[in-house]
Amino acid sequence: MKAQSKAQQQAAGAALSAKLGETDPEDLQGASKEMYDDMSEDELDEMASTDHDDLPDRKS
Numbered sequence: 001m002k003a004q005s006k007a008q009q010q011a012a013g014a015a016l017s018a019k020l021g022e023t024d025p026e027d028l029q030g031a032s033k034e035m036y037d038d039m040s041e042d043e044l045d046e047m048a049s050t051d052h053d054d055l056p057d058r059k060s
Contacts, residue, residue, distance in 0.1 A: 001043065003050035005059040011035055012047035019044060 003009035008031070015035035018025040028036050035044060 001047060003047045003052070003055065005057065006052045006055050007031075007058050009048060009050050009052050009055065012039075012044050015039065016041065016044040016048045 003012060011030070011032040012035055014023070014028060014032040017023045018028055018032075018036050019041045025033075025036055035047075039047075
């Protein structure tokens with residue numbers, strides 16, 4: 001699934017970083033915490049790698 005907003009893409013990137021052990025999962029908040037718990041590494045990678053040039057800042 002592709003990210004639908006820049007905020008969603010950034011949250012997926014934070015969750016992916018925690019899944020990969022690059023950051024502490026305890027530091028996650030809000031959407032990134034939920035994504036960390038609910039999504040696989042592959043799903044997070046796909047969402048975090050979405051080109052954000054044409055995305056809105058937030059999903060309406």
